[in-house]
Amino acid sequence: MSNYQAPTVRKAFQILRDITGASGGRSISELSRGLGISKSTVHGILAALEAEGAIVRDPNSKRYKPGLTLLELGHLSGSTLILRDVARPHIESLMAKTGETVFFGTRSGQDVMILDSVDSSHDLKITSPAGTRLPLLAGATGKAFLSMMTDDQAGEIIREKGLRRYTDKTITDPAELLEQVRKVRETGYATDDEEYITGVRAVAAPIAGNGMMPSAVWVVGFAPNLTSNKMTHAAAAAKTAAVVIHREAVDRFTASNREPL
Numbered sequence: 001m002s003n004y005q006a007p008t009v010r011k012a013f014q015i016l017r018d019i020t021g022a023s024g025g026r027s028i029s030e031l032s033r034g035l036g037i038s039k040s041t042v043h044g045i046l047a048a049l050e051a052e053g054a055i056v057r058d059p060n061s062k063r064y065k066p067g068l069t070l071l072e073l074g075h076l077s078g079s080t081l082i083l084r085d086v087a088r089p090h091i092e093s094l095m096a097k098t099g100e101t102v103f104f105g106t107r108s109g110q111d112v113m114i115l116d117s118v119d120s121s122h123d124l125k126i127t128s129p130a131g132t133r134l135p136l137l138a139g140a141t142g143k144a145f146l147s148m149m150t151d152d153q154a155g156e157i158i159r160e161k162g163l164r165r166y167t168d169k170t171i172t173d174p175a176e177l178l179e180q181v182r183k184v185r186e187t188g189y190a191t192d193d194e195e196y197i198t199g200v201r202a203v204a205a206p207i208a209g210n211g212m213m214p215s216a217v218w219v220v221g222f223a224p225n226l227t228s229n230k231m232t233h234a235a236a237a238a239k240t241a242a243v244v245i246h247r248e249a250v251d252r253f254t255a256s257n258r259e260p261l
Contacts, residue, residue: 011037012045019055025063080106080213084115086249090241091118091217098234100221101126104245105141106213108133110161112141115215126200126220137161139196140204143177144216147184148208154181167198188239191231194223201226203235205242207249217242 014035019026028046032039046064049055056067084104091102095118105114111133119127136142137158146154155178163172171177184190184206192202204218219226219234226234 008045011035011041012049015042015045016049016054019064020066025058025061025065027061027063031064080115080215082253083207083213083215083245083249086252087215087217087245088116090245091116094118094217094219094237094241095120097237098219098221098226098230100219100226100230100234102217102219103128104215104217105134106215107136107145110136112136112145112216120221122221122225124222126222135164137163137177138166140190140192140202141216141218143181143184143190143192144204144206144218145214146177146181147190148206148214151178151182154178166196167194169194171195187235188242189235191235193231199223201231203231203238205235205238207242207246217245 014037015031018031018034026034028039028042031037031046032042035042046055046057050057050064050067053067055064057064083106087104091104095102099120099122101117101120103114103117105112105116107113112135114128114130114132114134116130117128119125134141136145146157149157155174158174158177163174163177164170165172171180180190189203189205192200192204194200196202199222200220201223202218202220204216206214206216208214217238219238221230
């Protein structure tokens, strides 16, 4: 397979890197001369980036600087990395307590992306590598992420995407799913009794607030191992882990923003 490259996208990233690396911003002439890109191309790319809020043009100096959208993306990226690092020892501990595979992930567009995991010690276990994407509206993780939205926001996503039937136990009634989402807000955890994968159960605890990227920690195991009693134990442990991860992540992110540049 040939390695396809989009020249305009590559040039846009070159321009963004140059602008963010210059303390006083860059003019069209400076960008054109420094990057070897025609002024007309630079102007077109800058207009598109400015429309998206990635850059802003100083009305006095006519120079371009990083915009709020770019800064926001950097903030979210930093908070996600901090969350992953903070979560690692806690998901290891959660696996030791439950004996089942534990995942940690965040929302990525219309999906949930696994950022880290600790596999169960069982010979037969559920595994998925970091980077794996899961449907936003599936199982315990779906309920956990929907619980971090308002009813109106969750309802709109359900209407737009629809509720796919994965197993005989999948919830396909929007009203029923929203009722379970409200319950997650009250209890601090979500459950999945073979709703996403036949023979597999899960519990998930949401992690959100204080400007951190919405994320979740969840425990997954085969039904014969993850019995009802173990589900109750895993739910309580996941909820506790979520609270601690959130607190430690907020503390670390706040501290990192106070460090001198």
